[in-house]
Amino acid sequence: MWSPIFKLGQVLKGKSSSYKITKQVQQTVWFAKNLKTDDPVVIKSVQNHFRVENERDVLRRFQDRTRYLRPMVDEIKEPLEPATIVLKYLDDDLRHASDTKKLNRKELKYVSKRILEALSTLHEDGFVHTDVKLNNVLVNYVSPNDDKVDIRFTDVELADVGSTYPAGHKYAKEGVPIGAPVWRSSEVILGLPWNTSTDIWSFGICLIRLIYGGDFDIMTPRGVTFDDEGYDVHILMQHFKYFGPFLPSLVSASEVSREDRDFICKIMKLDPRDRPMAKELLQDRWFEEYSER
Structure with a gap:
């Protein structure tokens, strides 16, 4: 049986800020609040799959070269596993x-x-x-x-x-x-x-x-x-x-x-x-x- 990676209210620590989980929207996607700025963000993570790591690597390579890719704003360091990224929230x-x-x-x-x-x-x-x-x-x-x-x-x-x-x-x-x-x-x-x-x-x-x-x-x-x-x-x-x-x-x-x-x-x-x-x-x-x- 599948079990969620994160729980509502859980705080994740990134490189530049901390984020509080507010809602799960898909099996691998959550809404969260940036505790430093109070802005909404999107958290993406998945167990035992390369997809999130690949998205991280692609965005590291390209997001500074165009304004038209949804950017990664942070990477979660606690917990360290599984790989978790913080993405810009859009309407x-x-x-x-x-x-x-x-x-x-x-x-x-x-x-x-x-x-x-x-x-x-x-x-x-x-x-x-x-x-x-x-x-x-x-x-x-x-x-x-x-x-x-x-x-x-x-x-x-x-x-x-x-x-x-x-x-x-x-x-x-x-x-x-x-x-x-x-x-x-x-x-x-x-x-x-x-x-x-x-x-x-x-x-x-x-x-x-x-x-x-x-x-x-x-x-x-x-x-x-x-x-x-x-x-x-x-x-x-x-x-x-x-x-x-x-x-x-x-x-x-x-x-x-x-x-x-x-x-x-x-x-x-x-x-x-x-x-x-x-x-x-x-x-x-x-x-x-x-x-x-």
Whole structure:
């Protein structure tokens, strides 16, 4: 039987402060209070698994190079085991935020730019995030008293780098499955080697969902459940339906502007070799005449 690592009210001592556990939100994630500043933080820890150590190492390498990765703010030293990190607390994740209220045009480009900036930083060193999805994009909101802004977010940060690996890692070369099924690229579903371009596909799925708003998800198969043996095959069929060699119904849909269709079609290439890099997408005309405020 699984037993929790930490108890409510337990105090953990880090390098720079101490933290009091206030709530468990997942099996390996807790909310806590910084006892020095009184600010909320996120505690992440797991027994007998390398994931937290990997997230720590990736953030040590990259977080000072970009503002768009959710940073580690401290490391717990008491207790020393298991490895435990303290992460920045943000108000919400982008999936919930966009489900609650569809993003406007400025918000759409505001968050897209920041996701791509984070990916560009990782990809520059050949690292693959492997789990790009709206749940892993965290946001802070502007002050509720500021009703004159047309972008409701301040911080936008890509989170959960515990499964981030170099493209030369054995998992990538062996085509080990990564990420959640509906966000996976075609090569991942097929069990082929993957690299940074798989993140670009997943970003494209994020973008499509944000453009449509609500709970619209083109890659979720109809008539089958997650437990069905052929679930991944049905997702792959969705890939070919919308982005294969035949006329794609998505890009001819009246709900999507021509500007957005052109941008999406540059991203959603079945062959990973045909997908643009994150730094190239940041220079795309889709971001022209884009003003954040």
